Amino acid sequence: xxxGPISRRGFLGSTAALAGTALAGxxxxxxxxxxxxxxxVLEDRSxxxxxxxxxxxxxxxxxxxxxNNDGGIDGKQIEVFDPDPQSDNQRYQELTRRAxxxxxxxxxxxxxxxxxxxxxxxxxxxxxxxxxxTTQYEGGVCDHNVFAVGPTARQxxxxxxxxxxxxxxxxxxxxxxxxxxxxxxxDWVKVLANENGAEVIGEEFIxxxxxxxxxxxxxxxxxxxxxxxxxxxxxxHTSFYEQKASAGLDVPxxxxxxxxxxxxxxxxDPPAMANIYAGVxxxxxxxxxxxxxxxxxxxxxxxxxxxxxxxxxxAENNYFSIYxxxxxxxxxxxTEMEAVKEALETGITYEAPEAPDGESIAIDGATHHVDHHMxxxxxxxxxxxEAVDDRVIPETFLSETVGCDxxxxxxxTQYTPxxxxxxAG
Numbered sequence: 225x226x227x228g229p230i231s232r233r234g235f236l237g238s239t240a241a242l243a244g245t246a247l248a249g250x251x252x253x254x255x256x257x258x259x260x261x262x263x264x265v266l267e268d269r270s271x272x273x274x275x276x277x278x279x280x281x282x283x284x285x286x287x288x289x290x291x292n293n294d295g296g297i298d299g300k301q302i303e304v305f306d307p308d309p310q311s312d313n314q315r316y317q318e319l320t321r322r323a324x325x326x327x328x329x330x331x332x333x334x335x336x337x338x339x340x341x342x343x344x345x346x347x348x349x350x351x352x353x354x355x356x357x358t359t360q361y362e363g364g365v366c367d368h369n370v371f372a373v374g375p376t377a378r379q380x381x382x383x384x385x386x387x388x389x390x391x392x393x394x395x396x397x398x399x400x401x402x403x404x405x406x407x408x409x410x411d412w413v414k415v416l417a418n419e420n421g422a423e424v425i426g427e428e429f430i431x432x433x434x435x436x437x438x439x440x441x442x443x444x445x446x447x448x449x450x451x452x453x454x455x456x457x458x459x460x461h462t463s464f465y466e467q468k469a470s471a472g473l474d475v476p477x478x479x480x481x482x483x484x485x486x487x488x489x490x491x492x493d494p495p496a497m498a499n500i501y502a503g504v505x506x507x508x509x510x511x512x513x514x515x516x517x518x519x520x521x522x523x524x525x526x527x528x529x530x531x532x533x534x535x536x537x538x539a540e541n542n543y544f545s546i547y548x549x550x551x552x553x554x555x556x557x558x559t560e561m562e563a564v565k566e567a568l569e570t571g572i573t574y575e576a577p578e579a580p581d582g583e584s585i586a587i588d589g590a591t592h593h594v595d596h597h598m599x600x601x602x603x604x605x606x607x608x609x610e611a612v613d614d615r616v617i618p619e620t621f622l623s624e625t626v627g628c629d630x631x632x633x634x635x636x637t638q639y640t641p642x643x644x645x646x647x648a649g
Contacts, residue, residue, distance in 0.1 A: 259300055260300055260301050260302070260303045261296070261553070262305060262327060262329045262330050263304055263333070263549075264305045264323035264324075264327065265284045265285075265305070265333050265334075266306070266307070266316060266320065266323065267280040267281035267334070268281075268308065269281055269308040269310075270308055270310045271311025272311040273311040273337065274311065276486055276536060277336045277538075279538065280333075280336070280358065280536075280538045280539050281306065282525070282529050283542045284306075284546060285304075286524060286529075287544075287546040287547060288302045288304060288546065289528065290524075291546070291547070297550045297553050297554060298554050305323055305327040305329055307319055309334070309335075313340055313343040316335060317343055317347060319334075320347050320353075324347070324351045329353075330559040330561070330564075331354045331549055331561070331564070332356070333355075333358060333545070335357065335359070336359050337405075338359075338404055339403075339404070341365075341370075342638075345367065345636075348367075348369050349367065352561065353561070354371075356371050356373060357370055357371070357372045357373070357374070358538050358541035358542050358545055359374045359538050360376070360380055360480060360485070360504075360505075361374055361377070361405065362376070362404065362405050362408035362409055362412070363376030363377050363378055363379075363412075363619070364376075364408075364621065364639040364640055365637075365638045366592075366626065366628035366639060367635060367637070367638075368565070368592075368630045368636070369636075370592060371592045372593055373544075373587070374505075374537075374538065375504070375594075375598065375617075376619055377480060378412055378416075378617075378620065379619060380480035380503040380504065381413060381416055381453070381478075382416055382598075383503035383599070383615070384478040384501050384503030384600050385478055385503070386420045387478075387612070387613050388450075388451045389417075389420045389421070392450040392451045392476050393450030394420075394421060394422035395422070395449045395451075396417055396422055396424045396425065396450070397424075397427070397447050397452045398410050398413050398426065398428070398452070398453045398454075398455075399427075399428050399453070399454050399455070399456060399464070400427075400428070400454070401430060401455060401456055401457045401461065402429035402431045402432070405455070406430075406456075407429065408640055409455040409480065410429070410453075410455065411641045412641055413453045415641055415647055415648050417647075418645075418647045425447055426449065428440055428443070430456060430461065432457070434461070435460040435461070436467075437463065437464045437468070438467065440464070441467060441471045441473050444475065445473060451475060451476040452475055452478070453477075453479070454477050454481070455479065456479075456482070465482070465497055465500070469495050469496045474499065476499045477500050478501045478503065479501070479502050480504075482497070483500060483502045483504075483603065483609070484506065484537040484601070485537050487508075487533065487534040489607040492607075494606050495605040495606070497603040497607055498603060498605040499604075500602070501600055501601070501612070502600070502601045503598060503600055504598070504601060505537060505541075505578050505596040505599070506537045506539075506540040506599075507536075507537065507609065508535045509601065509610075510577075510578060510599050511611055512577060512578065513581050514575065521577035522577075525539075540578060544574050544576040544577070544578075547574050548574050549564070551567075551572050551574065552568045553567070555570070568587055568589070569587070569590075569592070571586050571588070572586070573586040578597045580614075583597060583616075588623060589630075590622075590623055590628060590631055590632075591622040591623050591628050591629075591630065594619070595616060596616070597615070598616070598617045599614045622639065625644050
């Protein structure tokens with residue numbers, strides 16, 4: 225299998241070490257040795273993404289503690305380099321360089337937003353660094369160094385949109401954040417609407433700075449859709465749900481961004497999230513034995529972090545992907561990154577909390593994505609959450625539409641639906 229040039233980390237190490245001295249105040253561990261494995265965990269514990277990033281860091285620490293207490297990986301204890309990137313992309317780039325060239329991490333978990341991923345991906349690819357991106361995202365990244373283990377828009381929207389078409393009808397109004405993630409997700413709504421005999425009758429892109437939704441709510445009421453698809457993100461956009469409830473807008477809303485990440489159903493007063501349907505691979509409330517039984521994932525998380533406010537979707541993705549890394553290293557018999565990537569590409573599986581008894585989730589070796597067990601979760605007028613549908617949804621855009629096969633050819637590309645679907649153009 226061709227894997228491109230040999231890593232340049234040794235050549236660049238001395239230069240990066242000098243640059244890294246500016247970050248001397250960050251916490252960190254020693255470089256890995258024969259007896260240890262060094263993992264980098266760069267997740268936001270402060271700044272704009274702290275609400276969603278802090279659970280990712282906590283769940284990573286839970287997985288690492290469990291693995292170390294159980295004897296480590298092939299007998300080696302895990303050490304962690306985990307300074308807080310503070311939701312700042314420039315700091316992410318500096319810390320990524322330090323993690324690779326100074327801390328010599330064997331694998332790296334980093335970043336919440338797609339903007340962060342794209343800010344550090346050139347560094348990742350230049351250094352051939354094994355990198356796990358765990359946030360749910362718009363999809364389309366075909367990159368031999370990147371394992372994008374969160375669900376894609378096609379998996380999330382592809383679970384909730386067909387359910388709402390069947391339950392409520394074919395007329396859809398889309399509201400989405402006005403940047404790359406929201407625009408591509410809105411394109412996926414059009415593609416999925418076409419595949420499910422539905423129609424997008426209205427579409428709005430909302431700037432991230434916008435927190436007033438009176439005009440948008442009026443236009444939705446005038447359009448009278450059967451349901452709304454919402455890909456709003458961030459603190460300002462959260463106010464939409466409170467304002468639509470105050471305005472008496474009771475149309476069902478499907479989403480890939482609300483509840484599972486920022487636990488709006490717990491943070492907002494009822495009935496702001498009434499009749500919200502989230503397409504997710506994980507929420508704290510999903511009814512699997514691995515998740516909610518005594519001694520299950522939720523219990524172990526709160527035993528380690530009793531003051532944590534919520535166990536979110538990305539936290540589970542960090543947790544299971546560290547266990548998948550462990551299995552890959554033990555299968556490869558080494559932490560050498562190309563060998564570990566090849567082991568991951570054999571289709572490493574894990575009995576993740578999202579999967580019911582008797583099922584596991586698996587990495588698709590060709591695309592470096594995960595065939596997730598997806599859930600449709602509904603909040604009622606009191607913000608109680610229940611599962612109304614669930615099924616396995618493989619990642620098919622890269623594998624079937626694009627033809628991405630990283631076991632055969634190296635790539636560092638992000639594909640978009642506009643490249644392949646007329647309705648997304």
